[in-house]
Amino acid sequence: MNFFFFHLMPWPNLAPPREFLAEHEAAWVTLSNAEYDPVAGQDLYRRYLDELVYAEELGFDGLVVNEHHQNAYGLMPSPNLVAAALTQRTERAKICVLGNAVTLYNPPTRVAEEMAMLDVMSGGRLIAGLVVGGGPEYYSYNVNPTEARPRFKEALDLVVKAWTTPGPFAYDGDYYHLPYVNPWPRPLQQPHPPVWIPGLGSPSTIEFCADKGFGYMGVAYYAPPETFGRQAQAYHAAVAAAGRPYDPELLGWLTTIYVAETDDRAVEEAAPHMAYFQANLAAGFVGAGKVWMPPGYIDPPALVQFLDDLRAQAEGPRPSDPREAMAARSPLVGSPETVRQRLADYVKRHKIGTVLGLLQFGSLPADLTARSMRLYAEEVIPYVRKEADEHFAREGLMRP
Amino acid sequence: MTVDVAARLDRSTLDVGGAEVTVARGGEGDPLLYLHGLCGDVHSSFPGTDWTPFLGRLGANFDVVAPALPGYNGSAGPAGFDDVEDYVFHLADLLEVLDIESVCLVGHSFGAWMAAELALRRPDLVEAMVLLSPLGVRVRGLAVPPFFGAVAPRGIGGFAEARQLLFADPEGEAARRALPDDMGREHQLLWFGGLQGAARLGWAAPHFQSPVLTRRLRRIDVPTLVVRGGADRLVPDQMAEVWVRSMPEAQLHEVPGVGHCLPAERPEVAADVEGFLGEFHGGLP
Numbered sequence: 001m002n003f004f005f006f007h008l009m010p011w012p013n014l015a016p017p018r019e020f021l022a023e024h025e026a027a028w029v030t031l032s033n034a035e036y037d038p039v040a041g042q043d044l045y046r047r048y049l050d051e052l053v054y055a056e057e058l059g060f061d062g063l064v065v066n067e068h069h070q071n072a073y074g075l076m077p078s079p080n081l082v083a084a085a086l087t088q089r090t091e092r093a094k095i096c097v098l099g100n101a102v103t104l105y106n107p108p109t110r111v112a113e114e115m116a117m118l119d120v121m122s123g124g125r126l127i128a129g130l131v132v133g134g135g136p137e138y139y140s141y142n143v144n145p146t147e148a149r150p151r152f153k154e155a156l157d158l159v160v161k162a163w164t165t166p167g168p169f170a171y172d173g174d175y176y177h178l179p180y181v182n183p184w185p186r187p188l189q190q191p192h193p194p195v196w197i198p199g200l201g202s203p204s205t206i207e208f209c210a211d212k213g214f215g216y217m218g219v220a221y222y223a224p225p226e227t228f229g230r231q232a233q234a235y236h237a238a239v240a241a242a243g244r245p246y247d248p249e250l251l252g253w254l255t256t257i258y259v260a261e262t263d264d265r266a267v268e269e270a271a272p273h274m275a276y277f278q279a280n281l282a283a284g285f286v287g288a289g290k291v292w293m294p295p296g297y298i299d300p301p302a303l304v305q306f307l308d309d310l311r312a313q314a315e316g317p318r319p320s321d322p323r324e325a326m327a328a329r330s331p332l333v334g335s336p337e338t339v340r341q342r343l344a345d346y347v348k349r350h351k352i353g354t355v356l357g358l359l360q361f362g363s364l365p366a367d368l369t370a371r372s373m374r375l376y377a378e379e380v381i382p383y384v385r386k387e388a389d390e391h392f393a394r395e396g397l398m399r400p
Numbered sequence: 401m402t403v404d405v406a407a408r409l410d411r412s413t414l415d416v417g418g419a420e421v422t423v424a425r426g427g428e429g430d431p432l433l434y435l436h437g438l439c440g441d442v443h444s445s446f447p448g449t450d451w452t453p454f455l456g457r458l459g460a461n462f463d464v465v466a467p468a469l470p471g472y473n474g475s476a477g478p479a480g481f482d483d484v485e486d487y488v489f490h491l492a493d494l495l496e497v498l499d500i501e502s503v504c505l506v507g508h509s510f511g512a513w514m515a516a517e518l519a520l521r522r523p524d525l526v527e528a529m530v531l532l533s534p535l536g537v538r539v540r541g542l543a544v545p546p547f548f549g550a551v552a553p554r555g556i557g558g559f560a561e562a563r564q565l566l567f568a569d570p571e572g573e574a575a576r577r578a579l580p581d582d583m584g585r586e587h588q589l590l591w592f593g594g595l596q597g598a599a600r601l602g603w604a605a606p607h608f609q610s611p612v613l614t615r616r617l618r619r620i621d622v623p624t625l626v627v628r629g630g631a632d633r634l635v636p637d638q639m640a641e642v643w644v645r646s647m648p649e650a651q652l653h654e655v656p657g658v659g660h661c662l663p664a665e666r667p668e669v670a671a672d673v674e675g676f677l678g679e680f681h682g683g684l685p
Contacts (some may be wrong), residue, residue, distance in 0.1 A: 029549070030549075076603070121664065134440060139549060139552075142603075142605050144600070144604060145599060145603065146600045187415075229636040267427060287555050288554070289555060289556075289557075290552055290553075291552060291553050291554060292549075292552055293552065294552070295548065296595075296596040296600070298587050300588070300592035303592050304585055304588045307553055307588075309553065314556055345668065355508065368433065
C-alpha cells in the first residue's frame with residue numbers, strides 16, 4: 001500500500017468564493033496574472049516546497065507534483081523544476097511528476113530528456129506521469145484540441161521509445177518526425193520509470209492504462225466518491241480483459257484529506273478552504289461558470305454528459321448538516337478514527353494500492369496543513385497500511 | 401412571394417469517396433451550392449429542420465444543395481482529412497456525385513471561407529459566388545474576438561456570450577432560436593459536433609485566418625459579392641475590405657444593423673444574393 005503526498009501549489013489569495021465569482025468567470029485562462037503577487041510568491045514556493053519535504057520526514061512513500069498553465073489553480077507550469085529541487089532536498093521518497101502535458105511540448109523528446117534527468121538526479125526515484133493536459137490549457141497554449149487524443153498517444157509512444165530504444169533512431173509518426181532521437185541522459189530505472197496517467201474516468205484512458213501496464217490515477221476531487229468507485233470497477237475489468245495480473249499499486253485515488261482531533265473540528269477547519277478550492281480555483285472547468293472545454297477535447301456526447309453532471313451537482317440538493325455535506329463530497333475529512341475507517345474500507349473495497357492525498361487544498365494555511373499531515377501520517381497511514389496490505393495478501397494481490 | 405419550400409425539401413445521405421454526407425436539397429431552378437456557417441444556419445444549431453427562411457427564399461429560384469460540412473449533422477469528413485485541400489476536393493467530389501457541372505456558390509462564415517477555397521482551386525465549377533460574413537482572411541495585428549473562447553459552454557447560464565458575439569440582437573428571436581439558454585440534448589450535440597468539425601481546420605493559429613488564402617486571393621477571378629453585416633462583432637470590417645481589395649472581380653455590400661449570423665438575422669438578404677447572381681447567371685424570373 002502506497003501513501004503519496006500530492007501538492008497542487010495553489011494561489012491562496014483570491015477573494016472569497018462569493019465575491020470572487022461575482023467578478024470573474026473562471027480562475028483559468030482569463031483570470032489576470034496581475035492578481036499574482038511575486039513578492040508573496042517567494043514565501044509561497046518556499047512554504048510549499050517545505051511541505052513536500054516534510055511529507056518525506058513523516059514517512060509518506062512519495063511526493064507528487066503536477067503541471068498547470070495560466071491559472072490560479074496550480075503554480076507549477078513546470079513541475080520538473082519543483083521535482084528537480086526535490087531531488088536535492090529529499091533522500092528516499094518517490095518523486096511523482098503527474099504529469100507532463102506531452103502534447104504541449106514540441107518535440108516531446110524534451111519530456112523524455114527532462115524526466116531522464118530527474119530519474120538520474122534522484123537515484124531512480126521518478127514516477128513519470130504523462131498527461132493529455134487540461135481542456136483550459138488547449139486554449140492557453142492554442143494547441144488544436146481536436147488532435148489532443150491521437151497526438152497524446154503518439155507523444156507518449158515517442159517518449160517511451162526514447163527511453164528504451166538505443167539511439168540514435170528515427171521516429172516517423174503522424175505528428176512528430178524526428179530523424180535523430182538520441183536523448184542524453186537515459187533514465188536510471190530500467191526499462192524505464194513507471195508511467196502513471198491521471199484521468200477523470202474516460203473509458204478509453206482506463207483501457208489504455210490497463211493495456212500498457214501503466215498506472216491509472218483517478219481524479220476524484222470534484223465528484224462524490226461513488227464516481228471514483230465506477231472508475232475503479234472499470235479499471236479492474238480492463239486489467240482482466242488485458243490479461244495482466246492485478247497490481248493494486250497501479251490503481252490510484254486522488255482525493256482531498258484533512259485530519260483534526262475531532263470530526264466537528266476537522267469539518268469546521270477544512271470547510272472554508274475546501275470551498276475556496278472547489279468554488280474559486282476549480283471555476284473554469286467545473287462549477288456553474290464558464291467551462292473551458294474546447295471542441296473535440298472530448299466527444300460531443302461526453303461533453304453533453306459532463307455538462308449534465310455539472311448542472312445536477314450545482315442544482316441538486318445539499319445536505320444541510322455540514323458534516324454530511326462534507327462527507328458526501330470529501331469523505332476523508334474527520335478525526336483520525338473516522339478517516340482511517342473510511343479509507344481502509346474504501347481501499348479494500350476498490351483494491352486501491354495508491355492513495356494520493358491532497359492534504360493542502362485551496363487556501364488551507366501552513367499551520368493547519370502541517371498538523372493535518374502529521375495526524376494523517378501518524379494516526380491513519382500505519383493502520384490503513386497494515387490492514388490493506390494484509391487484505392491484499394489474503395486476496396493474493398500483493399506484488400511478488 | 402411565399403414559397404412552401406419545406407414541402408419540397410429532400411434530405412438525404414450520400415456517400416462521397418467513402419465519407420457520409422448529409423445533404424438538404426430543395427427549390428427549383430439551376431443548382432446553387434450553399435455552404436453553411438458556424439451558427440444559426442442550416443446544419444448548424446437549428447435542430448429538427450434542414451430548412452431556413454433564408455434558404456426558402458433562395459429555393460424560389462434555385463435548386464439549393466446544402467451539404468452539412470464535415471462534423472455537422474452526421475457528415476463525416478474524408479478519412480484522415482486535416483487541411484483545406486482535402487476539404488475542397490471533398491466538396492468537388494460531392495458535386496461530381498450529384499452530377500452537377502457548375503454552380504452558383506453561396507457560403508456563410510466558415511462556409512464562405514470554404515467557398516473561396518473551392519473557387520480558388522476549381523474556378524471551372526463556380527459561375528458566380530456570394531460570400532456572407534466570410535471568415536478566412538488574415539489581417540496581421542487586427543484584434544479579433546476569440547470565437548472558441550466566447551462559445552465555450554457554461555455549467556449554468558446558457559449561451560449569452562456566444563449570442564452577443566454572433567448576433568446584432570443577442571436577445572432577438574433568431575439568436576434565441578439558434579442558441580437558447582435551455583438548449584436540449586439533440587441541439588447540444590449538433591452545436592458541439594459542428595464546433596468540433598470547424599475547430600479541425602479553424603483552430604490553427606490564428607483562428608479562422610488563413611495567410612495562404614489571403615496571399616492567393618488575387619487569383620480568384622470568379623464574380624463575387626461579399627456581404628457584410630454592419631454589426632458583425634466577430635469579423636472586423638477591415639477583413640471585408642481585404643476580400644474586395646484583393647479579388648479582381650469582387651464587390652462589397654454592407655447590410656446595416658445585422659450581426660455575423662446574417663442569414664438567420666436577416667433572411668431578406670436572399671434578395672441581394674439573387675440580384676447579384678442573376679446578373680451573372682441567366683434564367684432568373
